[in-house]
Amino acid sequence: MRLSRYFMPILRDAPKEAEIVSHRLMLRAGMIRQEAAGIYAWLPLGLKVLNNITKIVREEQDRAGAIELLMPTIQLADLWRESGRYDAYGKEMLRIKDRRDREMLYGPTNEEMITEIFRANVRSHKDLPKNLYHIQWKFRDEVRPRFGVMRSREFLMKDAYSFDIDQASAKTSYNRMFVAYLRTFARLGLKAIPMQADTGPIGGDLSHEFIILAKTGESEVFGHNDYLDFETPDADVDFDDAAGLQAIVDRWTSLYAATEEKHDVAAFEALPEDRRFAARGIEVGHIFYFGTKYSEPMKAYVTGPDGKDVPVHMGSYGIGPSRLAAAIIEAGHDDAGIIWPDAVAPFRVGLVNLKPGDSACDAACEDLYAKLKGLGLDVLYDDTDDRAGAKFATMDLIGLPWRLVVGPKGLASGVVELKRRGSSAPEQLSAESALAALS
Numbered sequence: 001m002r003l004s005r006y007f008m009p010i011l012r013d014a015p016k017e018a019e020i021v022s023h024r025l026m027l028r029a030g031m032i033r034q035e036a037a038g039i040y041a042w043l044p045l046g047l048k049v050l051n052n053i054t055k056i057v058r059e060e061q062d063r064a065g066a067i068e069l070l071m072p073t074i075q076l077a078d079l080w081r082e083s084g085r086y087d088a089y090g091k092e093m094l095r096i097k098d099r100r101d102r103e104m105l106y107g108p109t110n111e112e113m114i115t116e117i118f119r120a121n122v123r124s125h126k127d128l129p130k131n132l133y134h135i136q137w138k139f140r141d142e143v144r145p146r147f148g149v150m151r152s153r154e155f156l157m158k159d160a161y162s163f164d165i166d167q168a169s170a171k172t173s174y175n176r177m178f179v180a181y182l183r184t185f186a187r188l189g190l191k192a193i194p195m196q197a198d199t200g201p202i203g204g205d206l207s208h209e210f211i212i213l214a215k216t217g218e219s220e221v222f223g224h225n226d227y228l229d230f231e232t233p234d235a236d237v238d239f240d241d242a243a244g245l246q247a248i249v250d251r252w253t254s255l256y257a258a259t260e261e262k263h264d265v266a267a268f269e270a271l272p273e274d275r276r277f278a279a280r281g282i283e284v285g286h287i288f289y290f291g292t293k294y295s296e297p298m299k300a301y302v303t304g305p306d307g308k309d310v311p312v313h314m315g316s317y318g319i320g321p322s323r324l325a326a327a328i329i330e331a332g333h334d335d336a337g338i339i340w341p342d343a344v345a346p347f348r349v350g351l352v353n354l355k356p357g358d359s360a361c362d363a364a365c366e367d368l369y370a371k372l373k374g375l376g377l378d379v380l381y382d383d384t385d386d387r388a389g390a391k392f393a394t395m396d397l398i399g400l401p402w403r404l405v406v407g408p409k410g411l412a413s414g415v416v417e418l419k420r421r422g423s424s425a426p427e428q429l430s431a432e433s434a435l436a437a438l439s
């Protein structure tokens with residue numbers, strides 16, 4: 001992409017209302033723009049990051065055997081009356097009426113709707129287990145939206161829902177998502193720790209939050225340090241091996257880890273001082289098992305092996321891709337700006353022409369631009385007339401993994417300059433060597 005043709009409204013300074021670093025940097029990098037309190041437009045650079053995040057989320061859901069569909073954002077109030085949550089959900093629910101005065105709502109979550117879709121189509125235990133998911137915008141009228149997209153009112157969520165014949169089988173579905181979440185957050189360059197958590201308005205009695213440690217996290221969390229060195233399950237983990245999955249979950253829940261709500265001070269303080277952490281954390285995922293909480297009132301039954309109708313056992317599993325864009329910045333930045341993990345970066349390489357209009361620089365940049373794209377790399381080519389310092393600052397701010405600089409002096413001695421974001425010194429090397437280093 002040529003920067004002269006792109007749309008990336010960089011801000012020199014962050015607006016004063018931005019309190020945390022990710023909010024400041026997302027505004028300054030031209031990734032998002034607030035349209036109303038807690039409601040954001042995702043500008044081109046931010047949308048590329050969001051799409052990279054959802055791509056990884058989707059791949060790991062699919063690997064775990066979940067099946068993707070897409071449910072609407074607008075839901076009928078009557079559906080929520082069936083589960084009894086319409087009144088219970090409270091002020092966070094955005095209630096609307098259509099032209100026929102029909103009561104509707106902007107979905108904060110989809111347990112009722114997915115249960116309705118399931119019960120209309122699945123009647124036999126032979127069709128179980130099932131895990132259906134979508135990646136869809138949600139609305140929760142948070143009393144105090146803040147920290148940019150970290151706690152917004154309209155936000156993107158991957159929410160998956162599992163259906164099983166009994167609790168034992170539902171636990172395996174829960175474990176599949178647990179393992180998928182470990183892999184997902186690791187691929188996003190994050191160290192997420194599963195912590196026992198409250199179930200809140202979703203319900204049930206088994207729940208884990210996946211927390212990443214960050215100074216600006218909203219939650220107070222406590223845990224055993226060893227979690228930070230646990231390896232992530234491999235891509236070839238067998239999602240049909242119930243015992244193997246349980247072993248992974250057992251290992252990842254074997255040491256102390258709890259959010260404030262579930263914190264057991266005595267258990268925590270029994271740990272050696274140098275083996276425990278008390279930190280702030282960001283909740284990037286939350287999984288729940290809640291049995292027949294929805295299937296019972298909504299009559300989502302299947303015929304069991306004994307011919308008797310039984311309500312299905314369910315769980316729901318949420319990840320916040322829009323929150324993750326901010327959380328990843330909280331976990332990876334420096335004074336110059338964002339440091340994206342390669343898998344999430346909006347472009348792989350920032351190509352900087354120090355002297356647009358100089359025929360040697362223009363020719364060398366066009367050649368590198370074409371070759372880098374030929375290597376399948378996404379390139380942002382800064383062909384603008386900005387000063388060199390401003391160009392370098394922009395590339396650091398938006399956090400691209402590589403910066404490749406072409407200038408008249410360098411060309412005269414047959415070199416270009418290559419720099420890895422976040423590492424130390426830039427390297428002077430031939431264009432060919434630079435291409436080899438980037439391929």
Ligand SMILES: Nc1ncnc2c1ncn2[C@@H]1O[C@H](COS(=O)(=O)NC(=O)[C@@H](N)CS)[C@@H](O)[C@H]1O
Pocket residue numbers: 108109110111140142149150151152153155156157158159160202283284285286316317318319320321322323
């Ligand atoms: N206001 C918000 N802004 C941004 N992300 C949010 C917000 N509220 C929740 N999330 C994200 O959405 C994830 C799931 O939300 S949740 O309430 O915990 N879970 C559910 O809604 C269940 N239906 C799981 S399918 C959270 O872990 C968090 O990453």
